[in-house]
Amino acid sequence: MNIIIPMAGLGKRMRPHTLTVPKPLLPIAGKPIVHRLVEDIAKVCPEKIDSIGFIVHPSFGKEVEENLKAIAKEVGATGKIYYQTEALGISHALLFAKELFTGKVIVAFADTLFKAEFKLDTNQDGIIWVQQVEDPSQFGVVKLNDKNEIIELVEKSATFVSDLAIIGIYYFKDGAALAKEMQHLIDNDIKEKGEYQFTTALQGLSKKGARFVPGKVTEWLDCGNKNVTVQTNRRYLEFIKDQKLVSPKAKITNSVIIEPCFIGDDAVIENSVVGPYVSVGKQTRISDSRIINSIIQSNSSISKAVLENSMLGNFVNFENRALDLSLGDFNSIT
Structure with missing residues (x-):
């Protein structure tokens, strides 16, 4: 085959x-x-x-x-x-x-x-x-x-x-x-x-x-497109919610993870509420934020943000916004 x-x-x-x-x-x-x-x-x-x-x-x-x-x-x-x-x-x-x-x-x-x-x-x-x-x-x-x-x-x-x-x-x-x-x-x-x-x-x-x-x-x-991809991410997290989706290598401090969520290796989450239905890529840092139903890829930094139905790429620096967002790689918004 x-x-x-x-x-x-x-x-x-x-x-x-x-x-x-x-x-x-x-x-x-x-x-x-x-x-x-x-x-x-x-x-x-x-x-x-x-x-x-x-x-x-x-x-x-x-x-x-x-x-x-x-x-x-x-x-x-x-x-x-x-x-x-x-x-x-x-x-x-x-x-x-x-x-x-x-x-x-x-x-x-x-x-x-x-x-x-x-x-x-x-x-x-x-x-x-x-x-x-x-x-x-x-x-x-x-x-x-x-x-x-x-x-x-x-x-x-x-x-x-x-x-x-x-x-x-x-x-x-x-x-x-x-x-x-x-x-x-x-x-x-x-x-x-x-x-x-x-x-x-x-x-x-x-x-x-x-x-x-x-x-x-x-x-x-x-x-x-962005909206249906975020929805597909949500449904997939529902399908696999019984699997271990939060990496033991992730560092989660003074934060709440509302499952189902995927949290990648070496992600850092501080003073935040993440989930439900959020995927966070490896080595991404999230601080002082509230994130729902979104995809955040790898090596990004999110600070003081409120995000829902959003999709952020790799190496993004994003701060102090409340948005429904689609942001590609290597962007910085502060």
């Missing part, structure tokens, strides 16, 4: 945070989004994961690449890096990792997390993971027949087709067949809206007899 994760996008909706850190490496409850994604897929996967291919932009750098390889190693897989230099559609991007499209394959987009109670049925030709949503007009959806088979994929239809939204995780029993369909689009310059679309390749597989079924998750967590 191989996993391919396309993550070369520049994450413009998450700026300023993605000006210095690729979006999939932004933290959720103390771990990068892509790290959480890989762990969650491994939990529902009944077979050994051999390789995980990360499709990145060359500008991400060697440190990011080594971090991604370490994430793969944690689930017993080999991490491999592939470079995408231009955005021509998902089918085009995935083919940079073409060598991994052998046998059973999972394709997962790195800006989505989930909670699921099922084990992946690897005997199916293909599984498209979905969640029921109230307003399907904002999502790609799947249409089912009376056999619970997917017969159509529809992008953001103005008229109701289905309320099963595609969350961006797919399983394929025959990875080579999928790669062949995607290559067919490239070779014949078959584009929709100027790009080589992934859904077009899936429809090609379906026409050749592949049977797709839905994999219904119990919760779908988006990381597309």
Whole structure:
């Protein structure tokens, strides 16, 4: 079993945070989004994961690449890096990792997390993971027949087709067949809206007899912008609240931590109330502050602040404000 994760996008909706850190490496409850994604897929996967291919932009750098390889190693897989230099559609991007499209394959987009109670049925030709949503007009959806088979994929239809939204995780029993369909689009310059679309390749597989079924998750967590990322951090802390989330290396003095909260190594919290639903990165210092439902990354300093629904980057110096805030790396506001 191989996993391919396309993550070369520049994450413009998450700026300023993605000006210095690729979006999939932004933290959720103390771990990068892509790290959480890989762990969650491994939990529902009944077979050994051999390789995980990360499709990145060359500008991400060697440190990011080594971090991604370490994430793969944690689930017993080999991490491999592939470079995408231009955005021509998902089918085009995935083919940079073409060598991994052998046998059973999972394709997962790195800006989505989930909670699921099922084990992946690897005997199916293909599984498209979905969640029921109230307003399907904002999502790609799947249409089912009376056999619970997917017969159509529809992008953001103005008229109701289905309320099963595609969350961006797919399983394929025959990875080579999928790669062949995607290559067919490239070779014949078959584009929709100027790009080589992934859904077009899936429809090609379906026409050749592949049977797709839905994999219904119990919760779908988006990381597309600041507000939903803070909300995803909150939900994740609720999921893992029984784990030890406050590092024994953190120094907490004359302060109250209202759980669930993640507090990283060597964080210093003084004369403050932190939580609930706060993640604090390693070596961050918080003093004389009240913080609720927020993400504060590493090596930052927060003083005399009241923060809620906020997201602060790395190496931030922030003092004496009461705000709903989104502040990128290396900023100083006093």
